Amino acid sequence: MRGLVAARTRGWPRYSRLFVVGDGSGWSLDEDARILEARAARLGVETAPSAWSRFAGGQAVFHTSHFTAVHPRWLETTHRVGASWFHGRPGTPGYPEFDEAFAALRRHASLFARVQVTHAEMEELVVGHGIPQEHVFRIPIGIDVEHFPLGGAGERAASRAALGVPAGAFVVGSFQKDGVGWGDGLEPKLVKGPDVLVAALARLRDTVPELHVLLTGPARGYVMRELERLGIPYRHVVARGRDELGRAYWALDVYLVPSRQEGGPKAALEAMASGVPLVSTRVGQAQELVVDGGNGLLADVDDAEALAAGALRVRDDAALVERLRAAGRVTAEEHALERLDARWAALLDGLVARAGADGAY
DSSP: OHHHHHHHHOOOOOOOEEEEEOSSSSHHHHHHHHHHHHHHTTTTBBOGGGGGGGGGGSEEESOOOHHHHHHGGGGGGGEEEEEEOOOOOOTTTEEEEHHHHHHHHHGGGGGGEEEEEEHHHHHHHHHHTTTGGGEEEEEEOBOOOGGGOOOOOHHHHHHOOOOOOOOOOEEEESSSOOSSSSSSOBBBBBGGGGHHHHHHHHHHHHHOOEEEEEEEOOOOHHHHHHHHHTTOOOOEOOOOHHHHHHHHHTOOOOEEOOOOSOOHHHHHHHHHHTTEEEEEEOOOHHHHHHHHHTTBBEETTTTTTHHHHHHHHHHHHHHHHHHHHHHHHHHHHHTTTGGGGGHHHHHHTBBBBOOOOTTTO
């Protein structure tokens, strides 16, 4: 591979090609890599296969995971480096990798030509660890709104029938990965707040006899085990692609985000786009996107009671639901992927060299 890449890249001007590197999980950050590659094509930025990045040098590489970017094999690279730094507050109990990542960032700050953050807290932390302010770009996570169309009564009924969800249930959604690792996920990933989710659902069980929970995403074993223990009915479905995921949102009455830390989450905009009222903790970009009572409802981190109360407001207030549906869809459309292209163009300028009118770099 090294010889093949050397032969194919010989003669490339320095920093003229962009490698976009995901985390290899096949999950959210690899999807981000595909989205950025498509965006680069729209912007006229030349990309090259990510698999070549380790065997080439002197080009530009963008990591959609900062944990990948600070891996030792990348810290000696001759590439210009950019990375997304979504979450991972240093000092978080039980997550030494967060501290290690920021320590590596401080030691190697000069390596990073560009860093994307999605919210103010992470911007402050990245700048505080040595990245010049002019190298940090606050760009929110966007959404492909075509894959998350606004649903109505007909779509809701069809989705519930297809997924085996009771037609008359009050359906709470949670579509994420919140277990440790890629197996059953019986150990909770606490930054995602699965214990808070379960506590909120336990409160709802006592007041909402028609409660039903719809789960998607891998490694949900902890949540499923706890719901079974509490006697809360649920369905766990595997969404095969964005279209199926979009249709799953139609089955919901409300979507809960119980996280303690986030970059997004993506689900906040997905729920808004689909017309599902959102109740979220004040995390990540959600706290900057959501106007409490306007396009969603907010609760403090770790406040399971407030999350449950928000869900009850949605159940009992039809006027609120219509307001959240309409305003949420507007917010999602404002964050359509193409609408963020100009911000990404500014980030890529200075990471990737561009040919001028005369063809010179």
